[in-house]
Amino acid sequence: MSPLTALLARGPGAPPLWRPAPRPGEASWLTDRRREATRWAEGHGFPTTKHEDWRYTRLDDLLEIPFEPAGPASSAAEVADEVAAEVAAGLGPHAGGPRLVFVNGHLVAERPEAAGPAPGAQVGSLARALEQTAWSERLQSLWAPARAGYDHAFRALNDALAADGAFIVVPAGCAVERPIELVFVSASGGPPVLASPRSVVLAGPESQVRVVEVYAGAGEGPVLTNAFTQVVVGPGASVSHYKVQAEGTSSFHLSSLEVRPAEASRFSSWLVALGGRVARHEVGVRLGAPGAAVSLDGLFLPAGSQHHDNPVRVDHMAANCTSHQLYKGIMADQASGVFNGHVVVHEGSLGTDAHQVNKNLLLSEHAQAYTRPRLEIFADDVACTHGAAVGHLDDDALFYLRSRGIPEARARALLVGGFAEEVLARLPAGPLEAYARALVRARLGAEEGSGRPSEAP
Amino acid sequence: MLRVDSLHAGVGGKEILSGLSFELPAGQVHAVMGPNGSGKSTLAHVLAGRGPYEVTGGQVSFEGADLLALSPEERAAAGLFLAFQHPVEIPGVANMYFLRTALNAVRRARGEDEVGPGEFLGLVEQKAAQVGLDRALLQRSVNEGFSGGEKKRNEVLQMAVLAPRLAILDETDSGLDIDALRVVAEGVNALRGPQRGFLVITHHQRLLDYVAPDAVHVLVGGRIVRSGGAELAPQLEANGYAGLLGPQAGGALAPLAS
Numbered sequence: 001m002s003p004l005t006a007l008l009a010r011g012p013g014a015p016p017l018w019r020p021a022p023r024p025g026e027a028s029w030l031t032d033r034r035r036e037a038t039r040w041a042e043g044h045g046f047p048t049t050k051h052e053d054w055r056y057t058r059l060d061d062l063l064e065i066p067f068e069p070a071g072p073a074s075s076a077a078e079v080a081d082e083v084a085a086e087v088a089a090g091l092g093p094h095a096g097g098p099r100l101v102f103v104n105g106h107l108v109a110e111r112p113e114a115a116g117p118a119p120g121a122q123v124g125s126l127a128r129a130l131e132q133t134a135w136s137e138r139l140q141s142l143w144a145p146a147r148a149g150y151d152h153a154f155r156a157l158n159d160a161l162a163a164d165g166a167f168i169v170v171p172a173g174c175a176v177e178r179p180i181e182l183v184f185v186s187a188s189g190g191p192p193v194l195a196s197p198r199s200v201v202l203a204g205p206e207s208q209v210r211v212v213e214v215y216a217g218a219g220e221g222p223v224l225t226n227a228f229t230q231v232v233v234g235p236g237a238s239v240s241h242y243k244v245q246a247e248g249t250s251s252f253h254l255s256s257l258e259v260r261p262a263e264a265s266r267f268s269s270w271l272v273a274l275g276g277r278v279a280r281h282e283v284g285v286r287l288g289a290p291g292a293a294v295s296l297d298g299l300f301l302p303a304g305s306q307h308h309d310n311p312v313r314v315d316h317m318a319a320n321c322t323s324h325q326l327y328k329g330i331m332a333d334q335a336s337g338v339f340n341g342h343v344v345v346h347e348g349s350l351g352t353d354a355h356q357v358n359k360n361l362l363l364s365e366h367a368q369a370y371t372r373p374r375l376e377i378f379a380d381d382v383a384c385t386h387g388a389a390v391g392h393l394d395d396d397a398l399f400y401l402r403s404r405g406i407p408e409a410r411a412r413a414l415l416v417g418g419f420a421e422e423v424l425a426r427l428p429a430g431p432l433e434a435y436a437r438a439l440v441r442a443r444l445g446a447e448e449g450s451g452r453p454s455e456a457p
Numbered sequence: 458m459l460r461v462d463s464l465h466a467g468v469g470g471k472e473i474l475s476g477l478s479f480e481l482p483a484g485q486v487h488a489v490m491g492p493n494g495s496g497k498s499t500l501a502h503v504l505a506g507r508g509p510y511e512v513t514g515g516q517v518s519f520e521g522a523d524l525l526a527l528s529p530e531e532r533a534a535a536g537l538f539l540a541f542q543h544p545v546e547i548p549g550v551a552n553m554y555f556l557r558t559a560l561n562a563v564r565r566a567r568g569e570d571e572v573g574p575g576e577f578l579g580l581v582e583q584k585a586a587q588v589g590l591d592r593a594l595l596q597r598s599v600n601e602g603f604s605g606g607e608k609k610r611n612e613v614l615q616m617a618v619l620a621p622r623l624a625i626l627d628e629t630d631s632g633l634d635i636d637a638l639r640v641v642a643e644g645v646n647a648l649r650g651p652q653r654g655f656l657v658i659t660h661h662q663r664l665l666d667y668v669a670p671d672a673v674h675v676l677v678g679g680r681i682v683r684s685g686g687a688e689l690a691p692q693l694e695a696n697g698y699a700g701l702l703g704p705q706a707g708g709a710l711a712p713l714a715s
Contacts, residue, residue: 395508400545401555403505404615405533405563414558418549418598425549 004046004063004194004224020160027136029143036146037159047152054152056338056370057280057309062252067194067224069161070104080187083218084109087183090438091214092431097178098123103185104223105197106164120171121209123180126198127164135167142200142230151284154254158228162198165229168211172204172234179210179242179432186251188221197227201241205234205262211241212432215255217248217275227255231267235289238266242432246439247275249306256282263289263318270427271298272436273308274443280309285323287315287349293322299423300327301443302335309338312356316344316379320351328423329360330416330444331367338370345377345384352379356386361393361419409445416444458483458520458654459504459623465514466503472513473499475679481623484651488665488690489658491676492698497658498542500676501627504656505539506532519623533559534566536622540612540629547599552611555599556581556618563619584617587647588640606637613644620648625656630664642667662694 020038022031046063047054080103088099100123101109107125129135143159150156166182184197203209215225225247233239247253253276261267273279279302285294300308314323329337339358360369371388393415401411420440427433459481466474473496481487491497503510504517506529517524519535527535547555561571572580585592590610600608609629616624629641645655645668657668665673665687673689674681677698683689 394545397545397547399505399507399529400541400547401559402529403507403533403539403541404555404559404619405530405566406559407530407562408528410558410562411530414550414555415547418547421549 004065004067023163025131027130027140029140030130030136033143033145034160037150037156040146040150041153041156041160044150044153044156046154051152053311053340054309056336056340057278057307059278062224062278065192065222065224067192067222070106070193070195072106072164079189079218080108080185083185083187083216084183087185087214087216090435091181091212092434097180099181099183100125100166101183101185102165102197103187104193104195105162105184105225105227118170118174118176121174121176122167122169124167125164126162126167126200129167129200138202139200142232151256151282154226155228155256158196158198158226158256161194161196161226162228163196165197165199165227166201166211167199168201168209170201170203170207170209170237173206174204175208176210179212179430181212181214184213184215184225184227185218186215186223186225186247186253187218188223189219190221192222192224195223195225195227197225199227199229201229201231201239203231203233203237203239206236207234208238209240211239212244213242214244214246215253215275216246217251219248220250222250222252222277223247224252225255227253229255229257231257231259233259233261233265233267233292235262236264237262239268241267241269242427243269243271243281244432244436244439245271245273245275245279245281247279249275249277249304251276253279253281255280256284259283259285259294261285261287261289261292261294264291265289266293268295269297270423271300271310272423272440273298273300273302273310274439276306276308278307278309280311283312285314286317287321287323288317290318291320292318295324296327297325297423297426298327299420299440300329300337301332301420301440302329302337303332303443304335305333306335307338308336309340311338311340312342314343314354315346316349316352316354317346319349321349322353323355325356325358326423326426327358328419329358329369330363330420331360331369332363334364334366336368336370338372339388340370340372341386342374343376343384343386345375345379345382347378349379350381352382352384354382354384358388359419360388360390361416362390363393363416413445417441420444459524459656460518461504461515462517463515464500464503464512464517466499466510466512468499468510473510473679474503476515477676477680478515479674479681479684481654481656483622483654485671486645486649486655486657486668488670488673489656489676490660490662490673490690490693493660495676496679497660497676498627501539501542501625501656501658504625505529505537530562531566533619533621534563538616538619538621538624540609540616540624540626542628542631544600544603544608544612546601546603548601550599551595552597552599553578553581553595556595556615559615560618581614581618584614588613588617588644590614605632606634609633609637610640613641617644617648622652623654623656624648625658626664627658628660629657630659630661638664639667662690665690
């Protein structure tokens, strides 16, 4: 076995992965794209800290591990089942919405609603969709040709290796009432596993849908999850995306969320990141049609020696679009967290309203935060703000609580919980909110029922 | 109840309190008045246990215990309360939850039963009505976006809920309009009783028009330069502190009754 870097090396020793053979029944365009992606990755290599968007994230350890791409059958199926059951318990009883469970990127279980999620809506496996001619043609446009370039080799790697994931189609005017839950379990019984889930959400004009992605880890061996989710938001449609990243601390999590909002559409994403030895969640939004609004929120809570990286890129390329970002990091122990937010307001994007906020709380002297809020404006008549802060717990606030009789440890937990609350409060009430709050409470050592303050009038 | 004996304290090596002494018996209200920079707020913070103030000499006993050996939360559990001059905003922590957490922390430290959410709601709504705090502010984050007057009412609400043995009011009257001033005064007067003491730290006589003190101490340059009865406050208001800094200023302190 060779380290991941060796997979990119040309030469007689290079594994067959990098000369991908057609999969049985695979469309020829897909075989071509996979080969192109492979060549691109070989040509460009993995990103290093010399790359602007990877400046604070070292991959040396990751690239030394001999990951093997995951097949449909997992060596850790049993333990994966346990983790999936834990996540299901955390999310509460099956609320009637569809729930798909993937192990190392391959669908293992689906529980669609008896009558389907909504008339005409589809929730299923991407592998199956790729086998159907009509969908295969539609999906071809989402596997960008290599000549368009990839942001980095991991994106190309997903194009080359992804075989399955969720495929969600919501037809025009359709409102899917219950959130669609996608549970991704990373599992290794020993040998390092590379999982490449690929999910696609196609929301038709004036449709509404909420999608939840939960990533959890199982097993002893390391897993690299290299996930890619693409969301196409139709005109006037409304899509909400929620992600809970709770992988094991020996795993690596690299993911991208790519959003294409159409005219007058609404998109929101919400992230809570807890797991992973190195975890990176990239969000890219291209506002290419007028009147669209996006809201991107994130809460990252690395502890121990974890490293969390949050690159967010928003391109305003049309008039009267709105983007809002609120990312908060709470770094404990020797952990480090990165917010790398880049908003570009392109020429002609009149009436742009872009706001970006990143706040970081360091809970120890050894914790680190890197924040790079960037705003580039090439248009007139825009309202743009950005701000960033890094700090420790406020001594005045700590004393205030203690002077009221609240013991120091409890006072600290209250203040840290209060810091997280601003992001947690942006979750709609429901099972996901309860699940996310329970995970955050467990991480912060806060107590049940700290309560959400009402919004100021 | 509270005995401050030759207290020296400062911050960053700079002495602010230079041998301060007084005694506050249970059941009394004492006022501490003094010009800006005389050490009034330092006294309040040192008594409540605020860092980074360092005590470099002297003793403070509270109900017979060594107050300076206790952590801020232990002081609160022992029955001490400080109403802040500048109440702190705490985003993301609901005022109601904060109050209940504080009350139950103090009760737990005293070996008393905790108060459940239902019972607490009744208590806090009644007290909030008394101090004229809008009920909506109970659901909001602690002090966040509160007006100056609302913050001070919230301090009085906390005092009413925690019902301390000794309450220190650190310039609680500063920046208040007359209605809010009355609320603060009524809050103090409602709690007055033979078992409670109040230390009212103030720059002006205003609050003392509503809360009649049993004694007034004048703090100048980190020491109490004069103590007297309630009549001292209007004299100070009329003549200013400068009048006290004459030949007798550094002289022997008038011993307090009881």
